[in-house]
Amino acid sequence: MGSVKVLGVNGSPRKYGNTFKMLWLALRGADDLGAETRLIHLYDYHLEPCMACYSDNLYECHFPKACPLYERGDKFRELAEAVLWADAIVFATPVYWFMASGKLKTFIDRLTALENMIYHTGRSLLDGKVAGVIAAGEEAGAANALSWMLLTLNMMGFHVPAWGAAYYHGRGDVLENEQATLDAYNVGVAVVRLVKALRGEHAGSEPWYRLDVRERVADLVEELRKIAEEEKEKARETRPWLL
Template structure:
């Protein structure tokens, strides 16, 4: 069970590094093998949007052979990911945003008849600043990753506005420890179960079947609408 910590900060001992290390240490106590990479440790070329070309060529591995590629490979192999970023203008740092753009190549495997390579990974998000902005930053991150097929565990976000003193922010520290524990616990539960069941299905027959059932039911709802304020009436309730 591999958990990859992705640091979005230029400061390796700053608040976001402190909390990321803490989350990973908690994951290790539950048996995770962990690693940290920093988006500031090498060149990550900006995504050039191949996906919008007429013949899309956006697939894993990305066309760029740079430091970003090595991070994408580590992401691909991980069961869980914990992102930790400084809050730069209410959002992840620029280099982390570039990495996120590049992660598109893992998700876009769906255009090649495969599942998203991000599907079923468990993702947590941490943000640290000297001001507010944590919820927006973390909310942005988990919205992006659920849209790529990742799972967000309970209590999947944490933030501190204590900057370099984040390690002394007990509330935030307890929150990130829980992120570490819950990411790994969720991975374990899914391994015992069958993670493969959590794949996105693309099934036109099911789509048409459900659409016709809904259209039929909606007619019924209209008939009952005049009887005043009431919960939608359905057969199985």
């Protein structure tokens, strides 16, 4: 059936922050199980808020029908194609006022066009895909953000595995927190294992949460420190007032 395809969706404007770091580790966990991975940064794409066309006419919400928002330079179609490519998607967000970032919220709202295909073809285009979720923030609210994502994605047709969620609640660098980095890595492990299980592939007796990868994660953390610092240097050109 080919390798498992895993898409990482970074819902943070920072390509070097804790949200990105946890998502990157999750994708490495998927890589280590032989998955093919891709990463997209939502803030690189112009996305218009959903206009809820389905509220006026349920059948007006359709993919790939030309959404009126495309005329405003909206890039949802490109993002949707990435979603359709993937077997599993890991959604990662910072905590903005006890919730996911506005950009990620908009993106998930727009996924309604894929879910609503159930009324056109009898099946959601998200039906059977696997989701993992990650939240990071210095304030309380990670549980709220994760709960909203888990409930919404499940109602769109996604399966969520055991240990498919991870969070970090703190002001400092997540890479200093061994538990959070291990949890993030295991989100990638869990989504790949569930895709394989749903395919009927023998999953073996390995645990869904791996503790035997501490050294591997520690090595990845050191690699990630350099990547994050390089991304932060690049960002000085676009966020000089902050950095």
